Amino acid sequence: MKIAVLGSGRIGGALAKKWARAGHTITFGSRDPDKPELKELLKTLGGGATATNAGAAIHASEVVLFAIPGATMAESIIEHAKVLDGKILIDAANNMAGHTLNSFATFAEQTPKAQVFRAFNNYGWEDFENADFAGGPADLFYCGPDGSARATVEHLIQEVGLSPLYIGGVEHVDLVDAVLRLWITLIRERNMGRHLAFKVLTDAPSSQAG
Numbered sequence: 001m002k003i004a005v006l007g008s009g010r011i012g013g014a015l016a017k018k019w020a021r022a023g024h025t026i027t028f029g030s031r032d033p034d035k036p037e038l039k040e041l042l043k044t045l046g047g048g049a050t051a052t053n054a055g056a057a058i059h060a061s062e063v064v065l066f067a068i069p070g071a072t073m074a075e076s077i078i079e080h081a082k083v084l085d086g087k088i089l090i091d092a093a094n095n096m097a098g099h100t101l102n103s104f105a106t107f108a109e110q111t112p113k114a115q116v117f118r119a120f121n122n123y124g125w126e127d128f129e130n131a132d133f134a135g136g137p138a139d140l141f142y143c144g145p146d147g148s149a150r151a152t153v154e155h156l157i158q159e160v161g162l163s164p165l166y167i168g169g170v171e172h173v174d175l176v177d178a179v180l181r182l183w184i185t186l187i188r189e190r191n192m193g194r195h196l197a198f199k200v201l202t203d204a205p206s207s208q209a210g
């Protein structure tokens with residue numbers, strides 16, 4: 001699968017590493033595709049990964065991961081709305097100072113034909129870089145439209161080493177974001193460390209879920 005990763009920092013880098021290893025073609029959409037840190041990152045990802053500007057990366061890809069600062073999301077979505085519309089979009093960005101953490105309102109307005117998912121926003125990058133936890137794979141809570149695009153996002157979550165836990169449609173985005181608030185509270189106020197993730201325990205067979 002061709003994946004555009006907007007933002008070559010901690011989240012973009014950690015997820016791109018896992019997806020490149022799984023055989024996907026990664027194109028970073030960067031403000032500076034020639035910067036030394038990005039060149040170093042590309043070397044670790046092998047031949048399947050390249051870098052260009054955001055517009056070209058989106059154009060070349062079927063799936064787009066947003067891993068840029070939350071405060072820059074609206075501007076980026078508006079700038080690239082035409083080429084984003086119709087694609088599978090994953091919003092991992094958190095606008096910590098904004099009215100909401102996610103950018104779903106802007107997506108709904110600007111890219112009405114896109115299939116937008118909220119995923120990879122509610123754990124730290126360390127949990128994606130190293131998803132091995134004692135007690136089995138942790139759950140990754142996510143939401144978005146049901147259907148074939150959901151299956152694609154589930155695969156991408158599994159390839160990071162986590163177990164996808166579908167909360168439901170886009171109306172559940174605030175609940176997915178609430179998981180981040182719990183995660184932050186446990187690491188900051190309870191000092192539980194950033195290598196922390198959640199798992200749902202149930203007697204229901206997994207076939208009954210989702």
Ligand SMILES: NC(=O)c1ccc[n+]([C@@H]2O[C@H](COP(=O)([O-])OP(=O)(O)OC[C@H]3O[C@@H](n4cnc5c(N)ncnc54)[C@H](OP(=O)(O)O)[C@@H]3O)[C@@H](O)[C@H]2O)c1
Pocket residue numbers: 006007008009010011012029030031032038066067068069070072092093094095120121122123124125126
């Ligand atoms: N850090 C975490 O553990 C974590 C966890 C979950 C979600 N998130 C969210 O994921 C997003 C990325 O977080 P991160 O920790 O990966 O951040 P980061 O390490 O600072 O990387 C962000 C990347 O975004 C790109 N970018 C585009 N516009 C930018 C601007 N105006 N200022 C700075 N960078 C800009 C840069 O890549 P180029 O220079 O290549 O353009 C930069 O490397 C944020 O929205 C954050 O809230 C972070």
